[in-house]
Amino acid sequence: MELKKSGLEKTLLIKMYRTMKTSRLLDERLNLLNRAGKVGFNISGMGHEGAEIGCAYAFDLERDYALPYYRDLGIMLAWGVSVRDIMLGSFGKAEDPGSGSRQMPCHWGNKEHRIPTGSSPVSTQYPHAAGIAYGAKLAKDPLVVYCSTGDGASNQGDFHEGLNFAAVHKLPVVYVIYNNRLAISVGPELQYAAAKLSDRAVGYGMPGETIDGNDVIAVYQATERAVQRAKAGEGPTLLEFEVVRYTSHSTDDDDKVYRDQEPLEEAKAHRDPVALYEQALLAEGYLTSEEMTAISKEIKDVINAATEYADQAPMAAPEEALRYVYDEQGGLTNG
Numbered sequence: 001m002e003l004k005k006s007g008l009e010k011t012l013l014i015k016m017y018r019t020m021k022t023s024r025l026l027d028e029r030l031n032l033l034n035r036a037g038k039v040g041f042n043i044s045g046m047g048h049e050g051a052e053i054g055c056a057y058a059f060d061l062e063r064d065y066a067l068p069y070y071r072d073l074g075i076m077l078a079w080g081v082s083v084r085d086i087m088l089g090s091f092g093k094a095e096d097p098g099s100g101s102r103q104m105p106c107h108w109g110n111k112e113h114r115i116p117t118g119s120s121p122v123s124t125q126y127p128h129a130a131g132i133a134y135g136a137k138l139a140k141d142p143l144v145v146y147c148s149t150g151d152g153a154s155n156q157g158d159f160h161e162g163l164n165f166a167a168v169h170k171l172p173v174v175y176v177i178y179n180n181r182l183a184i185s186v187g188p189e190l191q192y193a194a195a196k197l198s199d200r201a202v203g204y205g206m207p208g209e210t211i212d213g214n215d216v217i218a219v220y221q222a223t224e225r226a227v228q229r230a231k232a233g234e235g236p237t238l239l240e241f242e243v244v245r246y247t248s249h250s251t252d253d254d255d256k257v258y259r260d261q262e263p264l265e266e267a268k269a270h271r272d273p274v275a276l277y278e279q280a281l282l283a284e285g286y287l288t289s290e291e292m293t294a295i296s297k298e299i300k301d302v303i304n305a306a307t308e309y310a311d312q313a314p315m316a317a318p319e320e321a322l323r324y325v326y327d328e329q330g331g332l333t334n335g
C-alpha cells in the first residue's frame with residue numbers, strides 16, 4: 001500500500017484513519033457490552049474496516065445514500081452517524097435516531113444521513129438501492145447510492161433483481177459484496193460455483209472488480225472509478241472486496257465449532273487492515289506513533305462518554321411499540 005503515490009490528501013488519509021480506528025474500538029466495546037449483558041446483540045465488522053473505509057470515502061458523504069448491511073459499522077461512522085447514536089441503537093434506547101429502538105442492533109438506519117432503515121431478510125437492500133437511484137435519476141438529482149451485502153446474501157433472488165434493474169436503467173449505484181468466505185458457518189464450496197463473485201457482473205451488463213479489502217487505497221481507487229461511472233450516467237458497478245471476518249457470525253454463535261482458527265489467527269497477526277494502514281501511515285511519515293496513541297485516547301474518551309450516555313438513557317414507553325404498525329382496522333396506529 002503506497003499512500004503518497006495514491007495522490008490522496010493528508011487530511012483525507014488521516015480522517016480515514018480516525019474513522020477506521022473508531023470502528024475497530026467501538027466494535028470491541030460493543031462486543032464487551034454484549035458479554036456484560038448491556039447490549040443484546042452485536043454483529044461485528046472487525047476485519048472488514050479497510051474495505052469499508054476505503055469504499056466510503058470515495059463517495060460524497062454529504063449527498064449520497066447508503067444502504068449498508070449489518071456488518072457495516074465503519075460505513076455508518078463514515079456517513080456521519082455519531083458514536084453516541086450507534087450506542088443508543090445498540091442499547092435499544094428510545095432516543096435511538098435509527099428506529100427509536102424498534103430494530104435489532106446493527107439493523108442500521110439514519111434519516112439525517114440518508115441511510116434508509118434496512119430489513120432483516122438479507123439482500124433486500126439491493127432492489128431498494130435501485131429504487132432510490134431510479135427516483136434520483138428521474139428527479140435529475142446527481143446522487144450516487146452505496147449498497148452492500150455479504151457473499152452468502154449475494155445468492156438471494158433480490159440481489160439478482162436489483163442488479164438487473166439497475167443495469168437496464170443505467171442507475172447510479174455502486175453495489176458491493178464483502179466476501180469473507182462465510183455465510184454464518186457455510187463456506188464458498190456450498191454457496192457458489194463462480195471463480196469470483198465479481199464475474200457475475202458481466203451477466204448483468206456492468207463492470208465488476210475483485211479487490212483486496214485489506215488495501216484501503218486499492219479499495220478507494222476502485223470505488224472512485226465506480227462512483228465516476230455512476231455520475232457519468234454509465235450505470236452501476238459490482239465490487240467484491242475480499243475480507244476476513246474476525247469474530248463469530250454474531251455475538252450469538254461460536255465459530256470454534258465450524259471453522260479452523262489457525263488461518264484466522266494468521267490473518268489477524270499479518271493481514272489486519274487497521275495495522276497495515278497504521279504501518280503505511282507511519283512508514284510514509286503521515287503520523288507518528290505518539291500521534292496515533294493520542295488519537296486512540298481521544299476515540300476511547302468519546303466511546304466511554306457514549307457508553308455512559310446510552311446506559312443512562314431511558315427505554316421507550318411500552319405503548320410506543322405499536323406506533324407505525326397496522327392495527328386491526330388496517331389503518332396506521334398513532335401513525
Ligand SMILES: Cc1ncc(C[n+]2csc(CCOP(=O)(O)OP(=O)(O)O)c2C)c(N)n1
Nearest residue numbers: 071120121122150151152153180182183184
Ligand atoms: C433471506 C434470509 N435468509 C437467511 C437469513 C439468516 N441470515 C442472516 S445473516 C446470514 C448470513 C449471511 O452471510 P453473508 O451474506 O455471507 O454475510 P456475512 O454475515 O458473512 O458478512 C443468514 C443466513 C436472513 N436474515 N435472511
